[in-house]
Amino acid sequence: MTFSASVIGASGFTGGELLRILCDHPELEISQVTSRKYSGRSIGYTHPNLRDLKLKYSSPDELDPVDVLFTATPHGVSMNQIDDFSEAADLVVDLSADFRLKDPKKYDEYYHGHSRPELLNQAVYGLPEIHREDLKSATLIACGGCNSTVTLLGLYPLFQTGILTEKDTIVADIKVGSSEGGASGSTSSHHAVRSGIVRPYAPTGHRHEAEIEQEIGAKVAFTVHAVDMIRGASATCHIFPNEPNLTKPMIWKAYRESYQNEPFVNLLSGSGGNYRYPEPKVVAGTNNVEIAFEIDKRNNRLVVFSAIDNMMKGSAGQAIHATNIALGLDETMGLAYRSLHPTGSP
Ligand SMILES: NC(=O)c1ccc[n+]([C@@H]2O[C@H](COP(=O)([O-])OP(=O)(O)OC[C@H]3O[C@@H](n4cnc5c(N)ncnc54)[C@H](OP(=O)(O)O)[C@@H]3O)[C@@H](O)[C@H]2O)c1
Incomplete structure (x- = not known):
């Protein structure tokens, strides 16, 4: 049909x-x-x-x-x-x-x-990885923001499995491309002004903090930088967990439990190659998210990396994925394609 x-x-x-x-x-x-x-x-x-x-x-x-x-x-x-x-x-x-x-x-x-x-x-929040069941009967779907989507997808399994709780301290550092600002542009998005920058534009109080807190029940201190790319959102979350004995197998188990059947989630082991950590360029034009993590024992820190295309997984791709679910279609319909490699700034 x-x-x-x-x-x-x-x-x-x-x-x-x-x-x-x-x-x-x-x-x-x-x-x-x-x-x-x-x-x-x-x-x-x-x-x-x-x-x-x-x-x-x-x-x-x-x-x-x-x-x-x-x-x-x-x-x-x-x-x-x-x-x-x-x-x-x-x-x-x-x-x-x-x-x-x-x-x-x-x-x-x-x-x-x-x-x-x-x-x-x-309304049902549009991220299938979190709200798949509710999406099946939705009549109004509210797709997530791109910065919140990239952050949430990196953190969600750690909260879902109880490895982290609302008592843990999380600092999210986000880098986004210029397409996030839409087609109409402004003085801050003018090419001559924006080209070559690494500019913090929402150092505190970003609107997407509210979505993240709603979806995982924890406060995430959030700073966004505009960087010199067109597509892409990258999140680096620094977490200082209350549980001091977290191990790699514990974290891997959490990600696998939450995401083992997810068609658009790629977990990277960080073990080799130039692209061993998530990179927006690698997912540009696709509905994929890449996620990786490392444990920093010396500083009692867990660091989680995630990357998406802001206009795809962070918006239009997410919208089609959620719509496929709401209409009872194969979830991946219309979304199964690969990015270009190698390519310039997407
Ligand atoms: N860009 C991203 O990466 C991204 C990611 C996640 C979420 N979002 C959200 O998605 C929405 C669209 O973002 P965008 O980047 O695509 O924006 P955009 O490039 O500025 O496009 C906005 C569109 O809305 C139309 N429009 C504006 N006011 C309207 C009105 N009153 N009635 C009907 N149409 C109207 C505009 O065309 P006309 O003025 O010609 O009608 C234009 O086609 C925003 O709410 C944004 O926050 C964007």
């Missing part, structure tokens, strides 16, 4: 990634693609890699009825238009932060409040 799918905000970066996946997805058929700015223009005008799709943008003011509606719009759009979106589709998959948090007070703390707090509990 084929399902119809529309993308609201299709001219943006994650919208383009959704279309790139959808055009080769065997069971999802693109119906409507919207942009206010480019309404009437062809898709190739903004996404040259999709020139062969003979589709034109239309205005989001009139929505076709579809099976699945993807909303790749800035924060604030979905929460204010959720009634129209839900009327148009049986399943709404939102890539923004509008429905990720359960506690409305967190929207007051980290954002500018929420206009539909009564709907927050209906």
Whole structure:
């Protein structure tokens, strides 16, 4: 059975990634693609890699009825238009932060409040590795943020198996590429300004801390750096565990228990080769996450590394993975391809 799918905000970066996946997805058929700015223009005008799709943008003011509606719009759009979106589709998959948090007070703390707090509990957080069962009956999916996704995937097994608890101290250092900021750009993302940088842009109080705390029940002190790449999010989590006798086999067991059947998780042993630790370049364009760890006995430190493509596992790929589950399709449908190697900055 084929399902119809529309993308609201299709001219943006994650919208383009959704279309790139959808055009080769065997069971999802693109119906409507919207942009206010480019309404009437062809898709190739903004996404040259999709020139062969003979589709034109239309205005989001009139929505076709579809099976699945993807909303790749800035924060604030979905929460204010959720009634129209839900009327148009049986399943709404939102890539923004509008429905990720359960506690409305967190929207007051980290954002500018929420206009539909009564709907927050209906939404399912979009990471299949954590919420696979809930996704099966979801009608509103809230895909995770890219920085939170890369951090959560590295840490989740350690909390799920009780190796770490909310009493442990965790410091997460994140590096992200410029596509995280979206297609419209700003003075800080101008090429002349951003090229060559390693710039801390959210040293404390990053919004994604709230998602991480919600999903693993622990506070993670979080600092994000903008670095000179286009795609990719890399997390290095420094953990000073209360349990001083952690061993490699204990940690390996935790990762294997949580992730042994996960189709998009690659655990690296750190044992050899130039790419023995997670590297965004290696997963660019794919829905994969790479994870590795080391134990630093001298400093009683556990260090966890993880890497994703921010627009794939951190957004559009995660959205399609979650949608496949919600529709009862093979989870990997439309997502099983490899990255390029060697390649330049992705
Ligand atoms: N970029 C990433 O790596 C990433 C990762 C995870 C999550 N996200 C989240 O995903 C969402 C999209 O991100 P992005 O990077 O793709 O942004 P983007 O490149 O700026 O694209 C935003 C899209 O939304 C449309 N839009 C803006 N305001 C709208 C409105 N009021 N009604 C309908 N459409 C509207 C824009 O087109 P028009 O203005 O022409 O309508 C554009 O197509 C954001 O909420 C972002 O936080 C992004």
